[in-house]
Amino acid sequence: MKYIFLVLITLSFGFSGCGSTKNEIKPVSNKMPSWYTHPPLSTATVLYALGEGKDKKEAIAEALNYMSSTLSVSISSSYNAKTVVKEGRINSSDGTYKSDIQSDVKEIRISNYELVNAKQLGFKHYAVVIKANKRKLFESMNQELKQKFALIKSKEKSLASANALSKLSFYKDTQNSLESLPNTLIVMNVLNNLFEGDEYIRETQILGSKYQELVQNISFWVTSTKNIDNLKAPIMKALSAKSLKVKQLNSPRHFNIILQGKLEEAHSYGFSLARAEITIVTKDSKGTVIGSNALNIVGQSSQGYNIAKQNLSYKLNALIQKEGIAKVLGLDI
Numbered sequence: 001m002k003y004i005f006l007v008l009i010t011l012s013f014g015f016s017g018c019g020s021t022k023n024e025i026k027p028v029s030n031k032m033p034s035w036y037t038h039p040p041l042s043t044a045t046v047l048y049a050l051g052e053g054k055d056k057k058e059a060i061a062e063a064l065n066y067m068s069s070t071l072s073v074s075i076s077s078s079y080n081a082k083t084v085v086k087e088g089r090i091n092s093s094d095g096t097y098k099s100d101i102q103s104d105v106k107e108i109r110i111s112n113y114e115l116v117n118a119k120q121l122g123f124k125h126y127a128v129v130i131k132a133n134k135r136k137l138f139e140s141m142n143q144e145l146k147q148k149f150a151l152i153k154s155k156e157k158s159l160a161s162a163n164a165l166s167k168l169s170f171y172k173d174t175q176n177s178l179e180s181l182p183n184t185l186i187v188m189n190v191l192n193n194l195f196e197g198d199e200y201i202r203e204t205q206i207l208g209s210k211y212q213e214l215v216q217n218i219s220f221w222v223t224s225t226k227n228i229d230n231l232k233a234p235i236m237k238a239l240s241a242k243s244l245k246v247k248q249l250n251s252p253r254h255f256n257i258i259l260q261g262k263l264e265e266a267h268s269y270g271f272s273l274a275r276a277e278i279t280i281v282t283k284d285s286k287g288t289v290i291g292s293n294a295l296n297i298v299g300q301s302s303q304g305y306n307i308a309k310q311n312l313s314y315k316l317n318a319l320i321q322k323e324g325i326a327k328v329l330g331l332d333i
Contacts, residue, residue, distance in 0.1 A: 035117045036127050042070055047132045048116075054124040063130045064110050071187055112140035138191035141184065148177075149203055163284045164218050164253040165291075169332040171211035178204055217253050219245040224259035228276060230310060231259055234317040238325035242333065255290070256283050257329065265305050274299040274308040282331055293330035295319070 039050040047070055051063025110132060117129040152174055159167050181204060185197035220239050222232045235257060236246045258281045266273040275298050282291040297319070299311035319328060326333050 032121065033117065033119060035129050036119070036121070039129055040116075040131075045134055047071070047134060047137070048129060049131075050127065050129050052125065052127045054126065056118060056126050056128065059118070059126045059128040060115070060130060063128055064113070067110055067113070067130065067132060071190065109144075110137065111144075112136050134191045138188055138195070141188055141191075142195075145181075145184070145200060149200065152203075152207070163288075163290060164214055165255065165284075165331060165333060168211070168214045168218060171207060171214065174207055175211060178207070214253070215243055216245075217251075219247050219249045219251060219254045220257055221246065221248040221254070222257045222259065225261060227263050228259055228261035228278065228312070230313045231261070231278065231316050234313055234320055235259075235325070235329070237317075238320045238328075242325065244333070250285075252285050254285050257281070258283070263309065265308075271300045271302055272305045272308040274305060274312055276312055280329055282329055291329055291331040293328060295328070 036050070040048040042048050047067050049063040049067035049070060051059045051061070051066060053059035053062050113130045113132040115128060116131050118126070119128075120126050155170060159170055181200060185195075185200060188195050188197065220236075222235050224232050239246050259278060260281075261276050261278040264275040264277075266275055276296070278295040278297060280293045280295065281289055284290050295316075297312055297315045299308045299313075299315055301307035301311055316328075
């Protein structure tokens with residue numbers, strides 16, 4: 001027993017001796033790269049941007065956002081009393097509009113860039129440096145605009161025989177898609193001071209004129225069955241609010257809206273109810289159905305059924321305010 005005890009003591013000293021001679025593991029120093037601590041500066045011909053994120057994709061997105069901000073600074077420094085296009089008109093520059101441009105320029109898509117450096121600096125910490133040649137960036141933006149306007153012309157041509165409302169919808173969507181064009185042109189001018197963009201301005205103004213011409217010449221008229229005659233007024237009011245003509249005309253650009261409805265009288269908790277199943281159909285000048293919708297509306301009153309029927313008009317007006325006249329009619333206007 002004494003022998004076994006001595007052996008155990010000897011082994012314990014042996015193990016402790018091994019532990020004392022074990023080499024310590026020292027953490028490896030993760031030195032930051034010089035391009036991270038001193039990122040390259042933009043020049044007259046090249047834009048640089050450093051970005052960080054939890055992964056490479058997020059870091060590049062951050063760098064692109066910073067590069068857009070760099071463009072904003074360039075606009076500030078080179079904005080000497082330029083004239084700009086806003087809402088289809090030529091206006092002198094002012095401080096407020098300059099601020100708008102600086103904020104909106106962040107929406108400009110930078111697709112032509114080069115990844116210069118990339119490194120994972122730690123857990124969920126990635127850093128990159130990207131660069132964009134100003135000339136190439138200008139050329140890519142110019143090419144995108146050319147393609148955009150070519151597509152607009154192609155769609156416009158395909159709608160040559162379409163009804164006036166289809167054309168109206170096209171020109172409205174086109175105007176929305178070109179909202180950022182003035183700011184894009186200013187950025188392109190900063191990248192290339194010989195560029196003015198007159199051709200794009202002209203095309204945009206022509207498209208806007210065509211939209212206005214349609215708005216001024218499209219007309220609607222609303223008819224209904226006698227039992228829901230009071231529902232015409234909210235629809236006429238909503239059409240007028242969109243600057244559309246509400247008048248009975250004989251024109252290729254005229255449209256008829258027809259309301260048909262079934263009414264049911266009911267009572268509940270002391271209220272009179274007027275339950276209406278309404279069908280709305282819109283036809284063009286040739287009698288072709290171009291839009292339709294079905295609505296279920298309940299008018300109510302504590303003063304009798306006739307007042308409940310009148311309340312239907314209020315309920316329809318509230319629905320139009322909430323959903324919009326286009327959705328209520330089943331049309332894109």
